[in-house]
Structure formats: structure tokens, C-alpha cells
Amino acid sequence: MHHEPKFLAMAEVLNELGSEVEALGEVFCRDAGFAGRHMRELQAIDLIAQKQRVLAAILAAGFSEQEMRRISLDALRSRFCGFLEDETGAGEAAADTGNTGEASLWD
Numbered sequence: 001m002h003h004e005p006k007f008l009a010m011a012e013v014l015n016e017l018g019s020e021v022e023a024l025g026e027v028f029c030r031d032a033g034f035a036g037r038h039m040r041e042l043q044a045i046d047l048i049a050q051k052q053r054v055l056a057a058i059l060a061a062g063f064s065e066q067e068m069r070r071i072s073l074d075a076l077r078s079r080f081c082g083f084l085e086d087e088t089g090a091g092e093a094a095a096d097t098g099n100t101g102e103a104s105l106w107d
Contacts, residue, residue, distance in 0.1 A: 004062070011060035018052035021045055051076060 025045040029035045035042060054076050061067035065084050071077045 007059045007062060011056040014052045014056035014059065018049040018056065021052065022049040025049070047073075047075070 022045075025042055028038065028042060028045075050073055054071055054073055057070075058064075058067050058080075068080045068084060071080055
């Protein structure tokens with residue numbers, strides 16, 4: 001798939017959102033008391049920003065398999081590996097319901 005303008009525009013918005021979410025987390029971290037009480041939530045904010053940036057890179061690269069192989073976040077890698085042609089267990093990963101254990105951040 002080639003780099004369509006609509007995907008590039010989506011990637012740009014995802015990158016902007018990632019930066020904004022990250023900046024919000026940084027503001028919260030300035031208050032040591034708040035950060036100490038809400039460390040798990042701040043980590044969740046950081047993970048959201050990371051996921052947005054990974055998705056932006058995939059979109060900007062036109063959904064290239066090469067970009068999908070570069071995913072370093074396990075939470076997303078497991079969900080995208082089913083779309084790679086030469087990976088084993090592709091059907092299982094493509095049918096993944098998305099439960100990657102991140103809900104434990106809110107337990």
C-alpha cells in the first residue's frame with residue numbers, strides 16, 4: 001500500500017495527540033505529591049502516547065510490513081503480528097480480542 005494523503009493526515013494527528021498526551025503527563029509529574037499518588041495512571045498516560053506514535057508510524061509508512069515488524073511495544077506487536085504474512089500463528093493474532101493485560105493498570 002502506498003502512502004495515501006489520508007493516512008499521512010491521520011498519522012500527523014496521532015503524532016500530535018501523542019505529544020499532547022505526553023505533555024499533559026509531564027505537567028502532572030511536576031507535582032511530586034501528585035506523581036507519587038498517581039504513578040500507575042501516569043504510566044498509562046505514557047503508554048497511550050507511545051501507542052499513538054507507533055500507530056502513526058504504521059499509517060505514515062502505508063501499513064508496510066517493515067514498519068509493523070519494528071513495533072517495540074509488546075501490547076501492539078501481539079495485535080499486529082497476525083497481519084504479517086510470514087509469521088506463524090497469524091490467524092490467532094489477527095483474532096486477538098485486544099486483552100493485553102493493560103487493564104491491570106486500573107485494578
